Amino acid sequence: MNSLLLNLALLFMVFAMIPCVYRVIKGPTVPDRVIAVDAMTTVIVVMLGVYSFVQGSVFFMDVALVLSIISFVGTVTISKYLDEGVVL
Amino acid sequence: MDPFNVITLAIFLPFIFAGLIPAAEKILKHYVGWLAAAVALASFLLIATVLPHVIHDGPISGAVPWLPSVGLDFGLYIDGLGILIAFLASGIGVIIMSYSNGYMSHKEDLPRYYMWLLLFMGSMVGMVFSANTILLFIFWELTSVTSYMLIGYWRDKPESIYGATKSLIVTAAGGLVMLAGFLFLHSITGTFDIPTILQNEALIQTVKDHDLFLITLVLIFIGAAAKSAQGPFYIWLPNAMEAPTPVSAFLHSATMVKAGIYLVGRMHPIFSGTDAWLILVAGTGMITMVMAGFMAFRQTDIKGILAYSTISQLAYIITMYGYTTYQHPGIGVAAATFHIVNHGTFKACLFLVAGIIAHEAATRDIRKMGGLWREMPITFIIAVIGALSMAGIPPLNGFLSKEMFYESSVEMGAALGSPYTILIPVIAIMGGVFTFAYSIKLISGIFLGKRPKDGLPKHIHDPCATMLVPAAFLAFLVVLFGVVPSIPVHNIVEPTASGILLEPVHLHVKLWHGVTTPLIMTIVTFILGILVYSKYDALAAWQDRFNARHPRISVNYHYDAAVDNAKTWGHKISSVTQPGTIKTYINAVLILIVVLVCIPVILLGANIIPQTLNFDIAPYEALLMLLMVVAGIAIVALPGYLPAIIALSALGYMVGLLFIYLKAPDLALTQVLVETLSTIIFFLAIAKIPQKFKEKIPTTTLVRDVIISVAIASTVFIMLINATQGIVSPFESLSHYFIENSLTLAGGHNIVNVIIVDFRGYDTLGEISVLCLAALGVYNLIHSRSEEK
Amino acid sequence: MTTLITKTITKICVPLVILFSISLLLAGHNNPGGGFIGGVMFASIIGLLYVVFGLDNIKEFFNPDWAKWFAFGLLLSCITAFGALFVGHNFFRSAVEFVHLPFIGEIELVSAGLFDVGVYFVVIGSLLYIFKNVGDDK
Amino acid sequence: MTSLLDHIPILLIAIPILMAAVMIFLRSIPALQKVLNVFVTFCMLVLSVVLLEQVWTNGIIVYEVGEWGKYGIVLVADLLSAGMVLLTLFVSFLSLVYSLEYIEERSLSSSYHSLFNLLMAGLTGSFLTGDIFNLFVFFEILLLSSCALVVANEKGGVTKSSDKMEATFKYLVLSMLGSIVMLIAIASLYATVGTVNMADISVKVSAMSASGTLPWHIYAVALLFIVVFGNKAALFPLHYWLPDVHPTAPSPISAMLSGVLIKVGVYGMFRVFFLMFTDTLYMFKPIIIILSLATIIIGAVSAVGQTDVKRLLAYSSVGQIGYVFLGLGMGSVYTIAASLVYLVNHAFAKGMLFLTSGAIIHHAHTRDMDKMGGMIKSSPVMGTMFLIGAMSIAGFPPMGGFIGKFLLFDAGINEGFYIPIAIALIFAVFTMFYMFRAWMKMFWGESRDTKKYGEYSSHALSPLLTVPIIILALGVLVFGVYAEPLIALAQATAAQIVDPQPYIDAVLTRVVR
Amino acid sequence: MSSIDIVLELLSNIVLIIGLVFVFLGMLGLLRLPDVYNRMHATTKIGTVGAFGVMLSILLKVGFSPMGVKALTVGLFLLLTAPIAAHMIGRAAHRHGVELCKESIIDEYGKSYK
Amino acid sequence: MKRYLLYSAPLALLWCFVHGDVTILNFLFGLVLGPFVIKPFKPLYKFGQEVSFKDAISRIPKEIKYFVMLIIEIIKACIVVGKIVIQPKIDIKPGIIAVPIDTKTHAGITAIANTITLTPGTLTLDVSDDESVLYVHCIDASDPDGVRESIKHDLEKYILEAFE
């Protein structure tokens, strides 16, 4: 039951990625796309967590940890670019 | 001293002193020319000491190892033919270098002049004594280069440059062709060594019977013809007259052009006695003889006359060497050899006279001269001796070899039978007629008639002894060899002819043989010659009309067209092949990839779809892959930079997720980090690159690009599904070792990390070097404009 | 300019992420991580600092010569690899040593770890050198 | 501590990497940088001589990095790789000395020394490695270091930086494609045979071939390596970057690129096809012959149309590399030896010509030959040097280039490749034509219009510029006059290339911990 | 299995399901809501909160083992950073002229920076 | 020194967290590492100010209180937005509202802004230059004053207690 639940969870989360990809393509504005990617990283973090538990392996959690930090760096950079037209 | 060492010394003495000339000039000032002459004399004497050995014992060989790995020695083969040409080179060298002391102004760049002269002389001597084809080729090309340098001696004059270029292209290219011939000869005989072939009759027969015989002969003969200005390759010689006159006398009449003759003589034993040889060599010779004779007759520049005359005279020799049949391999050899000597003397003499005239009269155009015999009587006498010898008037040496030429022509015609019995002597006479005509024209144009009112300097007189004595000495030889032919015949012509025919030759050359067919032919020649000379204007008018109507008949026309347009054409072609658009280049690579993968498929008739296709996959992975493809489409389809980059970043994160599914946490970590960083760097860059340009893809381009992309995708797909069929049994992966030993030997649980820092840490060292390179490279990129501003 | 909200969060994140990067570096031999990953973490948080506060502002008080960082890393990696030569082994021959320390217990000293530290510095240095050079280029 | 001499293969690679790092620390002391770099490079040159000597006397040397045997990365010094390393370091040393004067001071001290060292490491590493993936890594080092060096600032700045950028971009994009292809090939290979060690792959591919289980895609993989190495070596149709990059690089870097870097591609072909894919050679050889002839033709014809001296030299490199590939494609011991001799001679002559072109550019402040003329008077030394190089490239005796052409043609005719040799011969005439035309354009004729193009520089050339050129010129002459050692070495090398068994034995018969 | 374990198991599964549903709803919001600002509401809160829930559920499942601790850390990081990302993007979007959707009734920000 | 310790303690805890292994040894190691990490960035953290541990510790209960409040708010609001999302027809009246705040410290403003963002239905877009007004996007802006009021009373109160 547990494993079925978790596998379903993974499938569910991939489904949750569809809107993200849709927004990345559709936009219509750049900020839409940026939040779509940002949301996608959130979904990926969730998947990593679940997967980590499914596999019983802490290693994937490290990836989740890194991703949860690093995606924010990217988003902030893009936002600054969108706002000011410069990065540094 | 051992003859081998003597000849080696004779070859390298000029080379050594050529190197010393610039230093010597510091001490000797303008007397440096006498040093050069002394070197030439030394070489001459050294060669002379070997002559008795050769006359007595026959050819001498010797070798020291040079390139043993390819079977090449520094080998010398000293026979009569070699000594003959070497005598010409060194002997006339002495005369020319002495003469140059008077001819060359002291302000000229004398070291360079004498250096190249000596280098040329050494190369010439080396060439004729080379025992193997490669050594011969080396010295051969050296004569081309030195000749090029001497023709271009006045290197800021466009005419010099033109002449030098032409001579280099024709002779050196001919040399390359000849090299190919030599290499064919090597592949046939298995040796580069000429004496080895000459002394082995069976081997010579092998050559003659070989499939590659004809091509070998043609290639080698092209080299010879190019060097001796025969056939269509004559074009360089007239332009080579831009060289200082002593150079022309030395290289372009007496010696270098004899290199081709030498080669024909050298190859004579191997190739002669075949139809190909006869047709090629004698045929080329006869055509050249007549045509060049006619053109010499049409020239108005003294050196022009002499240049075309040289071509024509050389054609005599070539023709005679060509006179062979299966039964009589060597009808004209002796005559040809004698003519080499004679032509060397009278032509060099005439060139020196031309130099004197040009020096004194400040022009070489015979139309601007006339009646000079009063002012320069000694020169006149010398010129007359030279010209009459050339015209074939007894008792001068030119007469003797001309007689022999006619004799051998008759003999050859007889050997071939009708219609050649008549045809060949007639052609020979035609050659003689023009020779006679231009010889007379030369003398009368310069010395006879009336002195023109203007255009000539006031005071014209015989030159200083430095210039006169060498010419006079040559004139003396002309007379001497004519009156006492046994001196050259016994000492040099016979050994040479023996060397070529590979059997002892004994000649009986006399001034008076009685009334023979050749004598009658000679008389006919004189009569026709005078007739032609008197009809100059009509002939000239006819030729001008003809040439105007057929400009393409001229070889020079084609040469000029080729060389002038070479740059334009080269640039046109390179503009097409290298259009500057990177897309073309990328397409080329992509198409090559597809083609290279297709080749084995076609050749092996391979089944590109493997037996097992595995579609077993968890649904969430399949969905993820679908999303990745969709993201890929987004990257392609989104026109703006930002959307495309963001889509790329989305794809990157999904790749990271896929790595998770592929059980690669390290990879996933690296992937997401790198993805973020490269997105940042993308933004760093495009922050400075506004998107002004939006590509509108035309349908044709779209179709083409899609086809290429699909081709690449299919190629990769097919490669990949085949490659991932699993490791071929019974092989196993290196990874076994890593898994087994990662902890025990390298002390790490994370096998991937252990591989990258330990098992294959060296790769990582390279990888971090790449990172440093990127950093330093960016620094260079950013700072690359500082210099300009 | 970015807002004070972003700045505050960035301030909080900086030491945190640096610690995390060190953790990743040290964990590398036995867990996911390693010099490269740790280095990228470090570089990205400094990059974020540059982005959020402005390169010039950061340079006022924190301006290391990143070139020296990557040079140091390269040097360290190289010397580690060379070390084996001095004990009679081939280049890059690794050494694994288990050291028993009081209180802490068994500690595994791996020469490859030192190499990884070199990698760490190279990654930090080179990436930030690029950032800084591009940022300085106005 | 074992003898330093046991570690020469790795020293030749790791020392430059180490030096690259050290040079950055010494940025503020340019004088020390120069002295140290030249000194260390010279020591490496000496070491490479020792290495070649060791290989010559003791046979193939295998150096296990990390002592992991074939499981880690091995460095293999056979005659081919040791010879190439020696050649590399010789040209590098001279180029480096030349750079000290030629490169702009700031660029020199801040990045040039490090980049140059990494370029050397990339070269020696590529030649010595026995691991196909490691070769990829070192190819990337080569790629980025050469890109970074192309955009380095030279004194005087005749080359526009826009040109440099454009050329580098084309080079980089095309090379990245090559890298991608290389990775595809390596991955496919690994998936099939489970190893990335070249000797190991060789054994396994041969075993599969012997048992008839060699899958077809191995042939495709093998042929894909043509793209990989052809790209590096500028084989048609992968040559497009070369005529753009080599002229725009600073002259010492042009010398490195044309002199040795493109030879990496040739080396790779030898390594990969004659070691790993001997069973695909029958498919490979005709392809290479066709491509090499196309390369010869393209190079020669395009060179004729050039007015930029360095661009002409670059096209000439394309053509000349075609000759090298021709010998490789004909594939017998003799033709390979010829190809190697050709390669060495081209390295010397072209390296020297590019260095000379640098001096010429300093002298004339332009690369356009139409804007030069009569320079033999103002710069006789450079005139002589350029002539020597031109003669060698054109295949004139007594220069080394002649020996190369002679051996190649002889070998080709011996093997019965009449038509390829005929084409090669025809375009050798082209080579002669454009080299001498270039020489005459620059050095003969009237001196240029000084009102329009300015005076020639009156500065005497620094010995740092002239001495390397003269040394290379002497090399060109020596290889022409006394080529025996080179030919003997080339023949021994060729024999070793054609028979991979000793290589395999050396790598695989060793105890792994 | 002790009763606490069962309770924890049950609790964790509930939290997991809630979290997953929230994440999914967040993404659905991304799909359906009319403009970027509203979409951000969906992703950065429901999404983040959902993610936090999932992490919490894992913590509940495994306890304070390394995995649990890390899961908790991940959750905290998300809570810390997600709002900033939203804030930055929203600000940039508005300042860069991304219009509010037509349903919007008030914009007091627009006048503050123009 | 005090400062270093104050900053290092949470860092050390976090060190344990990211390590996945909360032990005394790890904590001590983190404590040692902390100052080195902070040192280069000292100017970012206003090291000149006086700090007191007592103060810091005394705030902890208030901080906990804040978090509890936060969690409740979040869950409440999540449901609200979730409902909106799954409505067949989305009917919302969004808008941007300026919300004046009293909080002065950066930490406080950041906390309130983040809190606003995390609670669904509202989202901080910007803070005015004089740091006195937050611009908040509300998914339901039909009652701007109500929103202002609720932020002022429900959120800021707790934050002022916890962070100032």
Added chain:
Amino acid sequence: MNNTLLSFTIAMLFGFGTFLILRRDIIKVVIGLGVLSHAVNMLIVSAGVFKGTKVPIIVGSSGEHGAADASGTVFNDVLADGVLAPVVSAGTHIEYVDPLVQALVLTAIVISLATTAFILILAYRIHEEYGTTDLRELRRLWG
């Protein structure tokens, strides 16, 4: 790793990348190279030869322990006495996925990051010099 769908995905990405590097816009080309490098990285991973499903990290607290439960493979590639044994007779089941390909990809990823960084800054400099990102105009070097 024989998986047709994965291969297909990779191939598709190669197609997209190829299409992009044929575009006229310099940034598009760089993006295309990015796609290609993703694709090639996945390709390398998919070239892993083991059918195992475990992360290649040996789980176990201490050294001795970890080694024992590593794989159970008999490592048999001993090359002694001058006899070549080019194949191993291991053959037993491996639980891990192939670690080597992962290590290779790690290297490849880093290198592609470095190259991407360089080419992007290069693109910026090209834009600065040429004032455009249209590659058609990037043809001062031709002929």
